[in-house]
Amino acid sequence: MALKNKELEEYLETMYRKKQKGEKITTGEIAKELSISPASVSEMFKKLEKRGYIKYTPYKKVELTKEGEKIGASILRKHRLVEDFLEIFGVKREKAHEEACALEHAVSNAAEKAFERAIKNTKNAKPLSTLKEGQKGKILYVVGGVMANKRIEELGLTRGTIVKVIRTSKYGCPISLLVRDSELAIGRGIAEKIYVEVIE
Amino acid sequence: MNGPVIKMNPLVVALAGNPNVGKSVVFNQLTGESQHVGNWPGKTVEKFEGKLNFLGREIKIIDLPGTYSLSAFSQEEEIARDFIKKEKPDVVIDIVDAASLEQNLFLTLQLLELDVNVVIALNMIDVAKEKGREIDAKMLSRLLGVPVVPTIATQGKGIENLMIQTINVADQKRVKKRFPKNATKRYEYIHRIVERCQKETAVGPTLTERLDGILLHKYSGYLFLVMILLLMFFLIFQLGDATSGYIEQIVDYFRQNIPPEISSNALFLFFWRTIVEGVVAGLTVAIPYLIPFYIFLAILEDSGYLPRIAFLTDGLMHKIGLHGKAFIPMFLGYGCSVPACLGCRIMESEDQQFLTAFLATMIPCAARSVIILGVVGAFLGFQWAAGIYLFNILVIFLLGFVLSKFIITKPVGLIMNMPSYKIPNIPSILRRALLQVKQYIFIAFPIIILSTFVINTLDFFGLLRYISGFLSPITVGLLGLPSIIGITLIVGFLRKELAIVLLAALLGTENFSEVLTPLQMIVFTVVSIFYIPCAATIATLVKEFGWKKAAFVTVFEIIFAIAIGAIALRVLPVFGLS
Numbered sequence: 001m002a003l004k005n006k007e008l009e010e011y012l013e014t015m016y017r018k019k020q021k022g023e024k025i026t027t028g029e030i031a032k033e034l035s036i037s038p039a040s041v042s043e044m045f046k047k048l049e050k051r052g053y054i055k056y057t058p059y060k061k062v063e064l065t066k067e068g069e070k071i072g073a074s075i076l077r078k079h080r081l082v083e084d085f086l087e088i089f090g091v092k093r094e095k096a097h098e099e100a101c102a103l104e105h106a107v108s109n110a111a112e113k114a115f116e117r118a119i120k121n122t123k124n125a126k127p128l129s130t131l132k133e134g135q136k137g138k139i140l141y142v143v144g145g146v147m148a149n150k151r152i153e154e155l156g157l158t159r160g161t162i163v164k165v166i167r168t169s170k171y172g173c174p175i176s177l178l179v180r181d182s183e184l185a186i187g188r189g190i191a192e193k194i195y196v197e198v199i200e
Numbered sequence: 201m202n203g204p205v206i207k208m209n210p211l212v213v214a215l216a217g218n219p220n221v222g223k224s225v226v227f228n229q230l231t232g233e234s235q236h237v238g239n240w241p242g243k244t245v246e247k248f249e250g251k252l253n254f255l256g257r258e259i260k261i262i263d264l265p266g267t268y269s270l271s272a273f274s275q276e277e278e279i280a281r282d283f284i285k286k287e288k289p290d291v292v293i294d295i296v297d298a299a300s301l302e303q304n305l306f307l308t309l310q311l312l313e314l315d316v317n318v319v320i321a322l323n324m325i326d327v328a329k330e331k332g333r334e335i336d337a338k339m340l341s342r343l344l345g346v347p348v349v350p351t352i353a354t355q356g357k358g359i360e361n362l363m364i365q366t367i368n369v370a371d372q373k374r375v376k377k378r379f380p381k382n383a384t385k386r387y388e389y390i391h392r393i394v395e396r397c398q399k400e401t402a403v404g405p406t407l408t409e410r411l412d413g414i415l416l417h418k419y420s421g422y423l424f425l426v427m428i429l430l431l432m433f434f435l436i437f438q439l440g441d442a443t444s445g446y447i448e449q450i451v452d453y454f455r456q457n458i459p460p461e462i463s464s465n466a467l468f469l470f471f472w473r474t475i476v477e478g479v480v481a482g483l484t485v486a487i488p489y490l491i492p493f494y495i496f497l498a499i500l501e502d503s504g505y506l507p508r509i510a511f512l513t514d515g516l517m518h519k520i521g522l523h524g525k526a527f528i529p530m531f532l533g534y535g536c537s538v539p540a541c542l543g544c545r546i547m548e549s550e551d552q553q554f555l556t557a558f559l560a561t562m563i564p565c566a567a568r569s570v571i572i573l574g575v576v577g578a579f580l581g582f583q584w585a586a587g588i589y590l591f592n593i594l595v596i597f598l599l600g601f602v603l604s605k606f607i608i609t610k611p612v613g614l615i616m617n618m619p620s621y622k623i624p625n626i627p628s629i630l631r632r633a634l635l636q637v638k639q640y641i642f643i644a645f646p647i648i649i650l651s652t653f654v655i656n657t658l659d660f661f662g663l664l665r666y667i668s669g670f671l672s673p674i675t676v677g678l679l680g681l682p683s684i685i686g687i688t689l690i691v692g693f694l695r696k697e698l699a700i701v702l703l704a705a706l707l708g709t710e711n712f713s714e715v716l717t718p719l720q721m722i723v724f725t726v727v728s729i730f731y732i733p734c735a736a737t738i739a740t741l742v743k744e745f746g747w748k749k750a751a752f753v754t755v756f757e758i759i760f761a762i763a764i765g766a767i768a769l770r771v772l773p774v775f776g777l778s
Binding site: 020021093150151152153154155156158159160161167169170172173174176179180181182183184185186187188189190 | 268269271273297299300301302303306331333383384385387388391412416418507510511512514515518523524548611613614615616617618
């Protein structure tokens with residue numbers, strides 16, 4: 001039986017999310033998350049293993065292979081991108097999430113790039129790295145890898161957050177920001193990926 | 201049975217919190233002298249444990265690694281999360297920086313989502329006040345549903361109350377909470393909590409802001425950085441020089457006063473020499489140079505200057521595919537290469553960890569500094585020794601530039617918190633420095649003694665000279681050194697600091713200027729610095745990166761060092777050195 005791409009991607013995305021959170025991937029957990037019977041999940045695991053996306057030992061552990069992780073990460077990235085895109089254009093967050101779940105599978109790599117470009121050109125979006133000392137900005141969007149995004153988010157740089165540039169520096173050095181009452185230093189490369197709307 | 205029933209098993213209390221919130225100060229306050237260090241099972245992260253008796257209860261305190269979250273991104277986060285989930289401590293004390301409450305509560309919410317009792321220590325309320333922030337602890341406690349105790353750990357304030365609350369909740373069963381999953385929503389939720397319990401008044405620039413104005417300034421920042429590091433090295437070498445003289449006297453005493461019952465037996469004498477020489481040679485590095493080094497390092501760390509160094513050097517480190525945080529393990533390399541390799545874990549990607557460790561092994565550790573100072577410094581003068589250090593930095597930078605093109609596939613940028621400056625707490629600094637030296641002794645000493653054994657055995661059978669003859673095409677032909685020096689290069693593989701002792705023994709004099717030309721001294725020193733990490737470092741590289749990468753580093757560095765030595769021999773005479 002042919003494997004539908006959408007179904008496959010949904011599995012890999014869910015597993016990747018779990019892995020990111022540091023949770024164990026088990027048949028039961030995945031079944032609960034996707035509202036599917038555990039029997040069909042283990043059936044699916046076998047298929048995924050045949051294709052080289054996971055390593056699966058029944059009743060023991062499931063691990064994503066490099067290939068599987070790549071697809072999972074890409075779908076998650078597209079999910080967030082679509083979500084952000086819709087939200088920036090006024091769709092309510094819950095609705096944006098639902099839409100993103102459906103749309104994420106249809107977004108090609110070329111479309112992903114186009115969405116990103118569109119976001120960068122919206123409103124007064126400009127990279128955080130271009131702000132001057134003392135300027136304030138509201139975070140609109142973060143470009144780039146899911147992993148880096150999550151780190152940035154956990155330290156408080158989430159969408160809608162207002163940041164103030166405390167110090168810029170020379171020689172390609174980091175900039176330091178006031179975020180949620182604490183001072184955070186971020187490298188140039190990362191500051192170029194964070195798009196903000198200047199508010200002051 | 202009459203009277204109260206006393207629970208016999210001790211309470212297990214874990215300390216959690218972000219980095220730089222004063223967690224180790226709280227730990228020291230609670231446990232005092234009763235602490236001990238181990239490693240987390242299967243990990244190289246240090247595990248601090250201690251004991252305390254309070255209100256008739258025996259309490260075991262475990263200091264979890266400082267983390268911003270429990271997502272298991274890094275080894276530290278994984279350790280903290282697994283400990284709470286699997287070992288199920290009776291209480292987790294979450295230490296929160298009152299001056300940056302919003303960011304700290306991210307971890308707090310993750311803790312509240314777990315099946316564990318939580319008490320919050322609202323620490324550094326004095327610093328928060330300086331920044332114009334006042335927090336209503338009662339309100340915060342009501343909003344989060346767990347006790348909140350204001351503390352100033354550095355002054356011991358609130359610690360007793362913290363423990364009372366800890367014991368109070370220890371036998372309860374808290375119902376775990378659920379918060380928004382998405383990070384954006386979660387921070388919005390936290391923001392609302394903070395708005396309800398924090399009062400802000402405008403204040404002038406804080407001391408940290410004013411200091412950063414100078415210390416992170418585009419120009420003066422670098423001036424201070426160079427001055428601070430130079431001063432530090434100057435003091436370390438001054439202190440080292442002064443103490444190593446005394447230690448040498450003790451060494452001589454042990455060398456000359458061998459108990460008669462040992463000296464009469466050839467085998468006993470062999471082992472006596474091996475152990476005494478091994479321990480003594482290890483100590484001559486550890487005491488004079490490593491102790492002051494780790495004390496200064498702890499001062500840099502505790503004062504909050506270390507992240508500033510990472511900030512200032514970030515641009516430079518980017519040129520070699522790394523970022524500012526890589527400065528810290530590289531800097532550790534000046535002490536001992538083993539902790540330097542372990543310290544590379546602070547880098548986010550595996551590529552970056554490997555490159556940082558690779559370069560850090562080429563930084564002259566305390567043992568190699570002994571060679572630089574004992575040969576070049578002593579006979580050619582301070583400026584030549586300083587020149588070798590500078591040359592070393594330059595070479596490492598150029599090499600890093602080239603290697604990064606092959607090793608780094610995806611550079612990860614710098615993200616780090618900038619803590620406020622603090623006045624370092626002296627007892628905690630001394631304790632940490634001594635712990636680090638103790639660890640050096642545990643890791644390095646067995647290898648040192650084993651290596652001395654191997655060397656003495658080779659010597660006993662007359663194999664050393666045979667090997668040095670075998671190496672003479674390299675030592676004599678390429679490097680222009682006396683053939684006998686081949687032995688010190690082999691010994692240097694096992695033990696760097698012994699190379700100089702052996703050099704003196706083989707050449708028959710401690711006055712190297714009698715037998716070596718200045719050019720030969722420079723070539724010998726340069727080769728010794730670069731040519732191979734010692735056995736303990738290789739073992740660490742194998743453990744961290746696998747034997748293939750460790751073998752690559754080792755072979756690369758041998759060839760690289762010989763090449764640099766050979767070039768130096770041929771280029772330096774142009775500048776008038778012979």
